[in-house]
Amino acid sequence: MTEHTPYWQNHIDGAWVDGGAGRIDVTDPATGDTIARHALADAADVDRAVQAARRVHLSGALTAMRPIERGRMVQAMGRYLLDHKDEIARTLTLEQGKPLWESRIEIDGAALYFEYYGNQASTVEGRSIPLGADYMDWTEYAPFGVSAQIIPWNYPVEMTARSLSAALATGNACVIKSPELTPLTNAWFARAALAAGFPAGAVNVLCGLGSEAGAALASHRDVNQIVFTGSVPTGIAIATAAARNVVPCVLELGGKSAAIVHEDADLDAFENDIRWGIYFNAGQVCSAMSRIIVHESRHDELLDRAVSVARSLSVGPGIDRPEAGATMGAMVSDAQRDRATGMVTRAEEQGARVATGGRKLNRAGAFLEPTVLSGVTPDMEIAQHEVFGPVLSVLSFRTEAEAIDIANGTDYGLVAGVFTSDLGRATRAARHLRAGQVFVNEWYAGGVETPFGGVGKSGYGREKGREALWNYVQTKNIAIRLKG
Numbered sequence: 168m169t170e171h172t173p174y175w176q177n178h179i180d181g182a183w184v185d186g187g188a189g190r191i192d193v194t195d196p197a198t199g200d201t202i203a204r205h206a207l208a209d210a211a212d213v214d215r216a217v218q219a220a221r222r223v224h225l226s227g228a229l230t231a232m233r234p235i236e237r238g239r240m241v242q243a244m245g246r247y248l249l250d251h252k253d254e255i256a257r258t259l260t261l262e263q264g265k266p267l268w269e270s271r272i273e274i275d276g277a278a279l280y281f282e283y284y285g286n287q288a289s290t291v292e293g294r295s296i297p298l299g300a301d302y303m304d305w306t307e308y309a310p311f312g313v314s315a316q317i318i319p320w321n322y323p324v325e326m327t328a329r330s331l332s333a334a335l336a337t338g339n340a341c342v343i344k345s346p347e348l349t350p351l352t353n354a355w356f357a358r359a360a361l362a363a364g365f366p367a368g369a370v371n372v373l374c375g376l377g378s379e380a381g382a383a384l385a386s387h388r389d390v391n392q393i394v395f396t397g398s399v400p401t402g403i404a405i406a407t408a409a410a411r412n413v414v415p416c417v418l419e420l421g422g423k424s425a426a427i428v429h430e431d432a433d434l435d436a437f438e439n440d441i442r443w444g445i446y447f448n449a450g451q452v453c454s455a456m457s458r459i460i461v462h463e464s465r466h467d468e469l470l471d472r473a474v475s476v477a478r479s480l481s482v483g484p485g486i487d488r489p490e491a492g493a494t495m496g497a498m499v500s501d502a503q504r505d506r507a508t509g510m511v512t513r514a515e516e517q518g519a520r521v522a523t524g525g526r527k528l529n530r531a532g533a534f535l536e537p538t539v540l541s542g543v544t545p546d547m548e549i550a551q552h553e554v555f556g557p558v559l560s561v562l563s564f565r566t567e568a569e570a571i572d573i574a575n576g577t578d579y580g581l582v583a584g585v586f587t588s589d590l591g592r593a594t595r596a597a598r599h600l601r602a603g604q605v606f607v608n609e610w611y612a613g614g615v616e617t618p619f620g621g622v623g624k625s626g627y628g629r630e631k632g633r634e635a636l637w638n639y640v641q642t643k644n645i646a647i648r649l650k651g
């Protein structure tokens with residue numbers, strides 16, 4: 168199947184099916200052209216998918232298996248993605264806008280999750296608890312049963328891989344609600360699950376509107392656990408629905424993450440952090456480095472460097488950008504681009520200065536110039552709220568304490584960074600920054616092995632690393648009274 172496939176279906180209980188809510192157009196954000204249509208699920212489709220997953224769970228097909236075997240199947244799914252990398256990458260670029268080389272990186276990253284969690288399947292072990300001579304006691308980790316996963320449009324392949332791999336490795340059956348803007352690439356997860364030998368109904372993938380299929384899934388009585396990645400308002404709606412059914416959820420929400428740059432930072436190296444931190448995926452990254460808080464003595468130099476990084480990027484259709492390099496693609500939609508330019512305009516009205524960029528490109532497609540704003544103060548909207556686009560805000564500080572106050576002064580707390588050659592300073596910042604993860608001297612340092620998640624309005628629960636496994640299981644204690 169390629170981008171020329173005109174119509175894509177949902178995958179429920181092992182079959183490709185139409186949606187009760189009709190079809191949705193999928194648009195290439197680089198051209199505005201419709202590239203395909205996708206089936207739209209309604210609440211009845213969601214119910215069928217949940218019941219299929221429940222049947223698989225109750226059948227014991229996943230739980231009776233030796234975990235090392237299940238882990239092998241999870242790993243096979245990752246290999247399937249790599250075997251279809253070129254096809255998936257083209258589709259991802261066409262539906263999402265990112266350069267082709269970034270799509271390939273996303274698929275490599277997705278495959279890594281299946282490799283990592285496939286390897287971990289057999290490590291989810293209980294313990295024995297001594298209760299004296301008359302008892303034997305041990306714990307087991309049981310999968311929740313039906314795991315519902317609601318996916319955002321910015322990394323549709325990697326975000327699905329992140330949750331699905333850990334959920335399957337621990338023996339859950341899954342229902343994935345793919346994003347309505349970028350649903351196509353999720354089809355490969357259903358194919359990968361079948362190719363790896365998972366039974367029909369173990370992995371169901373459906374696209375539907377958030378307000379209809381998403382809400383129906385989040386509130387379904389037979390869903391036992393929910394993982395949501397997306398915006399704060401939707402996270403609140405999902406946590407509310409989960410609470411009504413008393414099921415746990417993991418919320419991976421947005422951020423307004425800051426890098427503190429001290430006067431002793433290596434600014435040559437930091438240019439690379441700017442390039443990746445705010446312009447990768449056109450800034451549509453929850454953990455983007457959307458604020459730099461720089462010591463006043465290096466402010467002007469840093470600003471010049473940020474402007475030159477932004478201007479070095481060639482912006483255009485991702486499909487014409489196969490080779491890794493200084494390129495950026497379209498944003499996901501005109502609406503997201505216009506939301507970003509609206510925030511830039513309001514920042515100017517509030518006293519910020521556009522040092523470079525800030526405008527949409529004069530051509531078709533959802534393109535925004537890589538943007539740097541200076542003169543941003545902590546109280547401005549642009550310093551408080553997520554743009555989710557290639558817009559960097561530069562603020563300055565005088566004292567270390569002030570830098571940390573500014574960094575911590577939003578409702579979010581996803582990631583934070585500190586750039587300095589002083590270990591004491593780095594350690595103090597790491598302790599005081601209010602964030603789920605702190606990067607020292609390299610933005611995005613870490614990997615599939617390191618736990619990821621937020622504090623405050625950035626959410627709760629952790630994905631990635633061994634921590635994520637505990638989201639998908641619950642502890643059962645077994646105590647035996649021995650006859651004596």
Ligand code: NAD
Binds near residue numbers: 317322401553
């Ligand atoms: P969104 O909240 O609008 O949508 C995310 C998903 O939720 C989509 O599949 C959507 O259909 C569904 N949805 C919408 N309303 C729903 C409802 N009432 N009930 C159930 N499901 C519903 O977010 P988005 O615009 O797709 O993604 C961008 C946001 O996601 C940004 O704020 C970004 O920071 C965040 N994000 C966070 C992470 C992370 O790991 N922390 C990763 C990627 C994106």
